Amino acid sequence: MKFGIIQFPGSNCDQDCYHVLADVFCQPVRYIWHKDKTLGDVDCVIVPGGFSYGDYLRAGAIARFSPAMKAIAAHAKAGGLVIGICNGFQILCEAHLLPGALIRNRGLKFICDHVYVRVETIDSPFTNACRRGQVLRIPIAHGEGSYFAEPEVIESLEREDRILVRYCDKNGNVTDAVNPNGSLENIAGICNEGRNVFGLMPHPERASEELLGSEDGRFIFESILRGAAVYQ
Amino acid sequence: MFLKAMKVFGSNFVAFAVISSCHIWRSVLKKAHMKARIIVMPKKTVLDPQGKTVKNALESMGFCSIKDVRVGKFIEVELTGDNKAELKKKIDKACHDLLSNPVIEEYSFEIK
Numbered sequence: 001m002k003f004g005i006i007q008f009p010g011s012n013c014d015q016d017c018y019h020v021l022a023d024v025f026c027q028p029v030r031y032i033w034h035k036d037k038t039l040g041d042v043d044c045v046i047v048p049g050g051f052s053y054g055d056y057l058r059a060g061a062i063a064r065f066s067p068a069m070k071a072i073a074a075h076a077k078a079g080g081l082v083i084g085i086c087n088g089f090q091i092l093c094e095a096h097l098l099p100g101a102l103i104r105n106r107g108l109k110f111i112c113d114h115v116y117v118r119v120e121t122i123d124s125p126f127t128n129a130c131r132r133g134q135v136l137r138i139p140i141a142h143g144e145g146s147y148f149a150e151p152e153v154i155e156s157l158e159r160e161d162r163i164l165v166r167y168c169d170k171n172g173n174v175t176d177a178v179n180p181n182g183s184l185e186n187i188a189g190i191c192n193e194g195r196n197v198f199g200l201m202p203h204p205e206r207a208s209e210e211l212l213g214s215e216d217g218r219f220i221f222e223s224i225l226r227g228a229a230v231y232q
Numbered sequence: 233m234f235l236k237a238m239k240v241f242g243s244n245f246v247a248f249a250v251i252s253s254c255h256i257w258r259s260v261l262k263k264a265h266m267k268a269r270i271i272v273m274p275k276k277t278v279l280d281p282q283g284k285t286v287k288n289a290l291e292s293m294g295f296c297s298i299k300d301v302r303v304g305k306f307i308e309v310e311l312t313g314d315n316k317a318e319l320k321k322k323i324d325k326a327c328h329d330l331l332s333n334p335v336i337e338e339y340s341f342e343i344k
Contacts, residue, residue: 103336182279
């Protein structure tokens with residue numbers, strides 16, 4: 001599967017994603033510059049974490065207008081896979097490729113820590129290698145990761161099984177006490193109606209090698225590699 | 233003629249008249265630019281932890297009588313052009329598309 005990782009001014013997790021895909025999963029991967037109007041031949045686009053445009057105005061607010069985002073929107077519309085990690089999730093929401101928005105953590109602090117997330121559904125190209133209810137230990141690092149959407153949007157996400165991962169404790173219990181940022185319904189990641197665009201705040205690329213303390217992030221990438229055939 | 237005026241009215245008055253007329257001409261020739269003053273606020277349905285923290289800080293300073301505090305953004309856009317109706321439309325679009333996120337924010341503006 002061919003991966004493309006978009007780079008904005010201020011993206012800083014692009015190289016980690018590249019390393020995981022190229023060196024851990026041995027997949028063809030290339031960078032896409034934010035000014036590029038075409039993506040080239042890619043199956044899955046990664047919008048990586050970081051601080052694109054310094055998070056000026058709002059996180060992701062300016063990046064969404066980059067020429068490459070138009071191409072990514074077209075790629076998504078045609079059924080291509082897109083995964084937005086952290087700042088990538090923020091950009092996808094600002095670009096309306098995903099509903100809702102990410103706002104300031106309710107405790108106002110930037111949180112850099114390992115958290116547990118529970119896999120809510122395996123009916124997606126991003127979680128099909130997991131078990132339903134599986135707990136993954138993946139790090140977060142964000143100041144604006146609290147997911148917000150109007151009640152009717154949250155209802156539709158629940159009804160359509162589009163909440164892919166929720167913050168939980170190590171036993172898989174979803175409680176307010178383990179919600180690191182105040183996200184509604186402990187939402188850590190969602191997908192679009194076509195189930196081909198996924199946004200999540202945790203960093204699976206930082207949990208794909210034993211050296212970094214957890215390999216649970218591998219399940220996301222393995223799902224992408226395994227499940228693409230079903231959804232494309 | 234200038235020298236004659238100086239003789240009749242006195243040099244100070246003439247100097248004042250010359251300088252004043254220069255100022256008037258400068259302000260007529262210099263085009264005043266309109267400004268859009270935009271306020272972006274979090275929607276009432278959105279949790280505003282910044283606002284809460286500021287409220288707590290004000291109260292700890294001894295400031296009572298505060299019901300609520302919400303923190304937003306002020307953006308000033310200096311404009312060229314003088315078609316106010318046209319500028320209003322453009323600023324509204326800019327607010328909707330970029331300067332605010334309608335999912336979580338509301339905006340208002342005036343153009344003067």
